[in-house]
Amino acid sequence: EPEVTQTPSHQVTQMGQEVILRCVPISNHLYFYWYRQILGQKVEFLVSFYNNEISEKSEIFDDQFSVERPDGSNFTLKIRSTKLEDSAMYFCASRLADLTDTQYFGPGTRLTVL
Amino acid sequence: LAKTTQPISMDSYEGQEVNITCSHNNIATNDYITWYQQFPSQGPRFIIQGYKTKVTNEVASLFIPADRKSSTLSLPRVSLSDTAVYYCLGGGRRSNSGYALNFGKGTSLLVTP
Numbered sequence: 001e002p003e004v005t006q007t008p009s010h011q012v013t014q015m016g017q018e019v020i021l022r023c024v025p026i027s028n029h030l031y032f033y034w035y036r037q038i039l040g041q042k043v044e045f046l047v048s049f050y051n052n053e054i055s056e057k058s059e060i061f062d063d064q065f066s067v068e069r070p071d072g073s074n075f076t077l078k079i080r081s082t083k084l085e086d087s088a089m090y091f092c093a094s095r096l097a098d099l100t101d102t103q104y105f106g107p108g109t110r111l112t113v114l
Numbered sequence: 115l116a117k118t119t120q121p122i123s124m125d126s127y128e129g130q131e132v133n134i135t136c137s138h139n140n141i142a143t144n145d146y147i148t149w150y151q152q153f154p155s156q157g158p159r160f161i162i163q164g165y166k167t168k169v170t171n172e173v174a175s176l177f178i179p180a181d182r183k184s185s186t187l188s189l190p191r192v193s194l195s196d197t198a199v200y201y202c203l204g205g206g207r208r209s210n211s212g213y214a215l216n217f218g219k220g221t222s223l224l225v226t227p
Contacts, residue, residue: 004157033214043158043201043217056214091157093215101203101213102148105157 002026004106006092012112013082021077021109023092031095032075033103034067036060036088043091049075082113118202123222132189134221136202139183147178147185150201152220158201162187189223197225 005024013019025032034046047057049067066078075094079086089110093103120136138147146165150158162169164176164185175188189196199220 031213035215035217042219043152043215045214045216048214058214089155093157095213101146101215102160102163103213103215104160108155108157110155 006106023075025094029094030097033093035091038088138204141204
């Protein structure tokens with residue numbers, strides 16, 4: 001069964017450093033998403049991406065964040081200057097272009113900012 | 115944007131049937147009702163989705179009454195591995211081409227021997 005994959009599984013970084021989180025969505029899916037989940041809290045939407053552009057973003061997704069689909073398979077989330085409060089699990093998801101809103105999530109990247 | 119309400123936690127013994135009810139009074143006409151499951155430190159996993167009446171798959175059943183203001187996820191004969199958080203979502207936040215999912219706190223199900 002096709003899956004969304006994410007790398008790395010765990011990233012440790014110093015405050016102020018840039019990080020890039022990588023995702024490979026399911027191959028025939030057209031919509032891509034990033035969510036995050038701070039420890040003990042709910043899953044929060046960050047951004048959705050379709051047709052090589054951002055289609056929607058939340059108030060969390062400020063200028064420090066960017067997304068890119070550099071080739072036909074990868075989808076990346078960049079945080080330019082990490083803060084302590086960016087420590088969270090980051091989940092990538094993808095969706096087929098259909099009438100339902102079923103999204104398929106990856107296993108996540110645990111980001112720890114020291 | 116459909117606001118959903120579900121119990122914060124539930125306990126069950128192995129082998130029992132578990133029913134988790136979610137209310138979504140302001141669900142939009144075109145919205146589906148979707149349930150996700152999340153294990154600790156893993157991404158949410160799609161379980162089941164429906165629009166009306168009853169849907170069943172190999173994992174669960176979903177019951178939706180005619181008014182669609184609530185839904186019930188039914189897990190038959192739970193095992194310890196069903197211990198997880200279960201989220202009910204009544205449609206996503208939609209833009210022209212995106213369906214951002216709005217997760218609540220979910221129902222934390224604990225299954226014990």
